[in-house]
Amino acid sequence: MTPKTDITSRKISFEILHAILNQGSLAHELFTAQSAWGELPARDRAFVRVLVMSCVRQYGQLTICIDSFVKRPPKPRIRTIILLGAAQLLILKTEPHAAIHTSVSLARALAGDAYTGLVNGVLRTISRSGENLFQATNPSDNLPKFFKQDWSKNWGEFAVQQIMRIAQSQAPLDITLKNTSSTDVDFISDWTEKLSAKSLSAHSVRCEPVADVTQLPGYHEGQWWVQDCTAALPARLMGTVSDKNIIDLCAAPGGKTAQLISAGAHVTAIDHSATRINRLSDNLNRLSLEANIICADGRDYIPENPVDGVLLDAPCSATGTIRRRPDVLIGKTPTHIKQLQSLQIELGLAAAKWIKSGGTLIYATCSLQKQEGEEVLEALISNEKSGLILDPIRREEADIFYPSNRVEDTIDYLRILPNQLLTNGTDNRGNDGFFIARLTVK
Numbered sequence: 001m002t003p004k005t006d007i008t009s010r011k012i013s014f015e016i017l018h019a020i021l022n023q024g025s026l027a028h029e030l031f032t033a034q035s036a037w038g039e040l041p042a043r044d045r046a047f048v049r050v051l052v053m054s055c056v057r058q059y060g061q062l063t064i065c066i067d068s069f070v071k072r073p074p075k076p077r078i079r080t081i082i083l084l085g086a087a088q089l090l091i092l093k094t095e096p097h098a099a100i101h102t103s104v105s106l107a108r109a110l111a112g113d114a115y116t117g118l119v120n121g122v123l124r125t126i127s128r129s130g131e132n133l134f135q136a137t138n139p140s141d142n143l144p145k146f147f148k149q150d151w152s153k154n155w156g157e158f159a160v161q162q163i164m165r166i167a168q169s170q171a172p173l174d175i176t177l178k179n180t181s182s183t184d185v186d187f188i189s190d191w192t193e194k195l196s197a198k199s200l201s202a203h204s205v206r207c208e209p210v211a212d213v214t215q216l217p218g219y220h221e222g223q224w225w226v227q228d229c230t231a232a233l234p235a236r237l238m239g240t241v242s243d244k245n246i247i248d249l250c251a252a253p254g255g256k257t258a259q260l261i262s263a264g265a266h267v268t269a270i271d272h273s274a275t276r277i278n279r280l281s282d283n284l285n286r287l288s289l290e291a292n293i294i295c296a297d298g299r300d301y302i303p304e305n306p307v308d309g310v311l312l313d314a315p316c317s318a319t320g321t322i323r324r325r326p327d328v329l330i331g332k333t334p335t336h337i338k339q340l341q342s343l344q345i346e347l348g349l350a351a352a353k354w355i356k357s358g359g360t361l362i363y364a365t366c367s368l369q370k371q372e373g374e375e376v377l378e379a380l381i382s383n384e385k386s387g388l389i390l391d392p393i394r395r396e397e398a399d400i401f402y403p404s405n406r407v408e409d410t411i412d413y414l415r416i417l418p419n420q421l422l423t424n425g426t427d428n429r430g431n432d433g434f435f436i437a438r439l440t441v442k
Helices: 003-023 027-033 042-057 061-067 076-090 096-136 145-155 155-168 186-194 255-263 276-286 334-352 374-382 395-401
Strands: 173-177 202-207 224-226 245-249 266-271 292-294 307-313 356-364 386-392 411-416 435-442
Touching: 003 027, 003 042, 003 076, 003 096, 027 042, 042 061, 042 076, 061 076, 061 096, 076 096, 096 276, 145 155, 155 173, 173 255, 173 395, 186 202, 202 255, 224 255, 245 255, 245 334, 255 276, 276 292, 307 334, 307 395, 334 356, 334 374, 356 374, 374 386, 374 435, 395 411
Parallel strands: 245 266, 245 307, 266 292, 307 356
Antiparallel strands: 173 202, 173 224, 356 435, 386 435, 411 435
C-alpha cells in the first residue's frame, strides 16, 4: 500500500466497522454499498474486508484487552479506531509502528488532535503487554451474554466452545451444482476437480474461500450457485417436486428457488423486499432458470389456486451463520428474537392455508435459537386451524446431517448445529446451523 491508500483503506474500514457496531448495519450490505471500497485496488479491498471481519469475529476478545488498558470508555468513534488498531496488532500481526501510526493518523483525520494521544498510548500499551492477555481470552468471549447463556443451556458448553472456535476462521465456500441428482457421480466428480473442491454429499461441494467467485469455472455459464451445504437441505426435503406447483416464500437470494426449478417444479418465488427480489431475479437469469417472481408480504399474499407445497425459510436472527456472518450477533436482544418468532408463526400459518390437502410445508430457519425453531413448530402444529401435522424426516434424506447418535431411522425435525460436520468427521470447518421441519396439511 502507498501512504495514500494506507489511510484511505483505514478510513473505509472505520466507516464500515462503525456502522456495524453502532447502527446495526450488516457487513455484506455495507461492503456492497460502499463505492469507495469497490474502487480500491484488489489487495486493499481484501485488507479492508479481513480487518473489519477480524474485528467483528473477535470483538469480545479485543474488547477485553482494550478495556484493560483504558481508564474510562472512549467515545464510540475513538473506540472503533482503537479496535481497528488492536486487531492489526493482535490478530493480523501488522508491524507495530505501521498499525499505531495509521491509527493515530486516522484519529487525527476523523477527530482532530484531541484523541491522538489516547489512541497512541492505548495501542502502544497493547503492543507491549496485550498479547498475553489476548491469548488468555476464549473464543466464547465473543458471544454476547444473552446468546452465551441461551446456547450453553440448550446445546451444552462443549458445543458452544466448538461452535465459537469454528467461527474464528473464514468459512469455506460451499456450492450447489445445477442439474444434479444422487446418480450424477461422474458429473459431480468432474466439477469437484474443476473447482478443486471436495464432495460433501450428492448435491454440494466445498471449495476453499476465494476473493472473487465470478472467476471460478462455470460461474458465467450458470453451472452452479453459492449455497451453504446445510441451506441446500430444506429444498431437498420437499421430496419429488417434478411438475408440482411450489411456493418459495422469503425466496431471495434464490438458492432454494434454483434447487426447486432444477428439480422440475413450477415455482412461485415470493419476497417482501424489492431489492432482494432484484437480486433473486439476477441470480436466476445467470442460471438460465425461470420462476414466477412476486414482491409481496407473505402474510397478505393469497395464491390463485392451492399449491402442492410451500418452502418457508423464514426471516430469523441468522445466528446459525456466524462462521460467514459474525456480525449477526451484534445488537440482537431477546425482544428482537421474540418479534421474529411472531413473524415466523404468522408466515407459517398463512402458508398452511395455501397448500392442498396432503401437500407439504417445509419450515426452516438458520437460527440457533429454540424460540425460532422448536417453539415455532409447536405453535404451528398446536394451532387447530392450521391442519398441520409432522412428517418425520428419514435418515437417508438428511444424509450427513442426520444425528449420528440416533438409533431410530426417522426424526421429527432436524436441529443442526454449526459443529455438526466437525463432530461427525465430515469437515472440521463446520457448517451453517439450521432448524428444519417438514409438515403435511391434513
